[in-house]
Amino acid sequence: MDAFTTFTASALPIDIANCDTDQIIPARFLRISPDDDDNYARVLFHDLRFDGAGGERADFIYNQGAFRGARIVVADINWGCGSSREAAVFALVANGFRAVVAPSFGDIHYNNCMKNGVLPVRLAREICDDLRGQMHSTPGAEITLDLEAQTVTTPDGATHGFEIDAFDKYRMLNGLDDIDVTLGYDADFEAFEERHMARHDWLRP
Amino acid sequence: MAKTLFEKIWDAHAIVARDDGQTLLYIDRHLCHDGSFAGFRTLRKQGRKVKRPRQTFATPDHYTPTHTASLEAIEDPRAREITQAIDDNCAEFGIQLFPWGDRRQGIAHVVGPEQGITLPGITLVCGDSHTSTHGALGAISFGIGASEVAHVMATQAIWQRRPKTMRITVDGQLGPGVVAKDVIIEIIRTISAAGGAGYAIEYAGSAIRGLSLEGRMTLCNMTIEAGSRTGIVAPDDATLDYVAGRPFAPEGAAWDRAVAHWRGLPSDEGAVFDREVTIDGDAIAPMVTWGNSPQDAVPVTGRIPDPAEGEDADRRQAMAAALDYMGLVPGTPVEEIAVDRVFIGSCTNSRIEDLRAAAAIAKGRKTVVPAMVVPGSGLVKAQAEAEGLDEVFTRAGFEWRLPGCSMCVGMNGDLVAAGERSASTSNRNFRGRQGPGSRTHLVGPAMAAAAAVTGRFTDVRRLVEEG
Ligand code: SF4
Numbered sequence: 138m139d140a141f142t143t144f145t146a147s148a149l150p151i152d153i154a155n156c157d158t159d160q161i162i163p164a165r166f167l168r169i170s171p172d173d174d175d176n177y178a179r180v181l182f183h184d185l186r187f188d189g190a191g192g193e194r195a196d197f198i199y200n201q202g203a204f205r206g207a208r209i210v211v212a213d214i215n216w217g218c219g220s221s222r223e224a225a226v227f228a229l230v231a232n233g234f235r236a237v238v239a240p241s242f243g244d245i246h247y248n249n250c251m252k253n254g255v256l257p258v259r260l261a262r263e264i265c266d267d268l269r270g271q272m273h274s275t276p277g278a279e280i281t282l283d284l285e286a287q288t289v290t291t292p293d294g295a296t297h298g299f300e301i302d303a304f305d306k307y308r309m310l311n312g313l314d315d316i317d318v319t320l321g322y323d324a325d326f327e328a329f330e331e332r333h334m335a336r337h338d339w340l341r342p
Numbered sequence: 343m344a345k346t347l348f349e350k351i352w353d354a355h356a357i358v359a360r361d362d363g364q365t366l367l368y369i370d371r372h373l374c375h376d377g378s379f380a381g382f383r384t385l386r387k388q389g390r391k392v393k394r395p396r397q398t399f400a401t402p403d404h405y406t407p408t409h410t411a412s413l414e415a416i417e418d419p420r421a422r423e424i425t426q427a428i429d430d431n432c433a434e435f436g437i438q439l440f441p442w443g444d445r446r447q448g449i450a451h452v453v454g455p456e457q458g459i460t461l462p463g464i465t466l467v468c469g470d471s472h473t474s475t476h477g478a479l480g481a482i483s484f485g486i487g488a489s490e491v492a493h494v495m496a497t498q499a500i501w502q503r504r505p506k507t508m509r510i511t512v513d514g515q516l517g518p519g520v521v522a523k524d525v526i527i528e529i530i531r532t533i534s535a536a537g538g539a540g541y542a543i544e545y546a547g548s549a550i551r552g553l554s555l556e557g558r559m560t561l562c563n564m565t566i567e568a569g570s571r572t573g574i575v576a577p578d579d580a581t582l583d584y585v586a587g588r589p590f591a592p593e594g595a596a597w598d599r600a601v602a603h604w605r606g607l608p609s610d611e612g613a614v615f616d617r618e619v620t621i622d623g624d625a626i627a628p629m630v631t632w633g634n635s636p637q638d639a640v641p642v643t644g645r646i647p648d649p650a651e652g653e654d655a656d657r658r659q660a661m662a663a664a665l666d667y668m669g670l671v672p673g674t675p676v677e678e679i680a681v682d683r684v685f686i687g688s689c690t691n692s693r694i695e696d697l698r699a700a701a702a703i704a705k706g707r708k709t710v711v712p713a714m715v716v717p718g719s720g721l722v723k724a725q726a727e728a729e730g731l732d733e734v735f736t737r738a739g740f741e742w743r744l745p746g747c748s749m750c751v752g753m754n755g756d757l758v759a760a761g762e763r764s765a766s767t768s769n770r771n772f773r774g775r776q777g778p779g780s781r782t783h784l785v786g787p788a789m790a791a792a793a794a795v796t797g798r799f800t801d802v803r804r805l806v807e808e809g
Binding site: 319336337 | 354396405418424463464496498499503535536539566592603635660751770778779
């Protein structure tokens with residue numbers, strides 16, 4: 138996984154509360170092979186972005202001017218709720234997105250973001266509302282995320298701190314593979330499992 | 343110190359608890375389905391093995407056809423490849439598979455409890471958000487993403503931060519015709535689709551105790567629609583009766599030791615929850631959703647709400663957008679809304695009790711719109727056929743299909759057409775969930791059957807009275 142330190146890019150405001158992962162990538166595209174980046178790029182927000190005939194919907198913001206180059210999403214409450222499909226994050230990554238800023242996230246999607254080097258940032262709802270407003274009034278304006286400092290700097294120059302779990306931060310900053318990190322605890326695992334299976338012997342397979 | 347049910351199970355599975363709040367949790371059981379292909383691919387790419395293959399079980403569900411027993415009939419080559427890949431993956435990694443065509447095959451969340459893989463007091467994960475279902479037996483179960491699936495395969499453990507706890511108490515007596523589906527929709531309507539985020543929910547109270555295990559599975563299943571990954575019900579006599587004698591459940595002396603342990607699991611007197619919610623079970627009516635979030639629901643006796651009633655500008659705008667998508671006019675009585683199609687199935691409502699409830703309404707009546715029934719597993723299907731339910735359904739004009747996820751998500755091609763309105767026993771009424779442009783209304787199984795035979799949403803209590 139790529140390490141995440143700081144990131145500066147323009148942002149895409151998505152004014153949809155409870156934007157579920159079916160909106161980010163409809164289920165019929167989950168059959169795309171995980172190696173097929175071109176196809177993942179094409180299907181992000183597919184049914185919001187394209188009409189039934191495959192034409193772009195002019196009223197969807199990702200089809201408009203400077204927003205096409207956005208690489209950060211600024212969303213509303215409960216972003217990424219619903220299905221656990223990690224393909225929602227693959228589709229974001231395939232389009233260059235490296236961060237999502239929202240008041241709250243679907244729990245599974247939040248974790249899926251971090252596993253793929255996409256920084257999920259929780260900021261207060263008023264700040265997110267205001268930030269989306271700034272993006273609407275100044276399309277293409279840039280936001281800077283600093284993971285080490287845990288800050289977001291917005292186009293109006295304000296800086297907001299955000300919370301992130303220390304262990305998650307460490308793994309993202311260093312681009313560590315989670316499986317390798319966990320296998321580093323193998324002695325603990327083996328000792329635990331022996332006790333656990335002795336105590337709950339009916340679980341022994 | 344007094345502990346909650348959730349805390350007891352959590353503490354018993356903590357391999358490592360780091361100072362920064364992260365816990366490495368031991369995973370007792372891992373369920374895979376055809377959509378888990380990315381996890382196997384990661385293992386293969388990295389040259390890793392499944393650490394505890396005997397604690398891992400798999401069954402295809404999302405991509406399987408429901409109209410034919412032949413996988414060759416799947417037109418899309420990639421979908422065909424995915425449905426077949428699970429056989430090779432399980433053979434290569436040494437995993438117990440309930441393959442396509444086996445009577446034990448079905449939706450993973452139906453198969454786990456049915457086989458006795460899901461047990462009280464365990465931790466269980468699956469790469470699917472509705473893994474919350476298994477909490478009905480008193481287990482900690484939650485859905486994970488594809489990277490986490492690979493992680494659990496390779497390590498039999500997962501890093502988690504302990505969630506806060508919420509107890510939702512539903513006391514009282516559910517009225518006739520009111521089922522677990524209505525209870526959970528009422529709960530989501532009360533706490534909102536985001537209300538459970540960051541919490542593990544324990545369901546308690548006399549109305550919950552009174553639910554069958556199937557009903558508790560419906561309840562826990564839709565916990566994810568309230569924003570929480572984990573719902574749990576304390577194991578009791580009904581749980582033990584359900585688990586006893588299942589193929590992978592303990593037997594003999596091991597059963598007795600397990601029961602002794604399970605008896606100690608319920609939350610202690612005086613255990614403290616971070617949040618308490620109470621709901622009056624007597625007041626719950628059969629529910630119908632009207633929008634694109636499961637929180638958008640009203641009793642079948644109600645009317646489509648007016649966006650002007652929304653609490654703030656954002657909510658008013660979201661309501662208006664949902665009504666526009668759904669093609670609904672504020673103020674319309676729910677019972678005047680015509681449906682185009684009915685789906686009875688999914689991991690929420692495809693168990694034998696659900697099919698019995700739907701068949702009781704279908705019996706002696708005729709469908710007036712296309713309707714299909716998709717049992718949750720081959721064993722549910724066989725049981726229903728032994729009881730003659732398949733004949734009740736087919737005589738009434740319902741299609742009787744093979745087990746799988748089917749029209750819940752349409753990945754196998756069972757779709758609701760653009761603009762069509764469906765009454766569905768599934769769990770998500772998201773835009774396009776059942777197909778691009780589909781308009782989904784979530785209801786319980788008897789309510790779905792009632793809509794099929796009347797062509798509109800109908801208070802099932804009236805049909806029950808008619809007999
Ligand atoms: S039935 Fe629907 S919700 Fe359940 S696992 Fe299948 S697709 Fe997911």
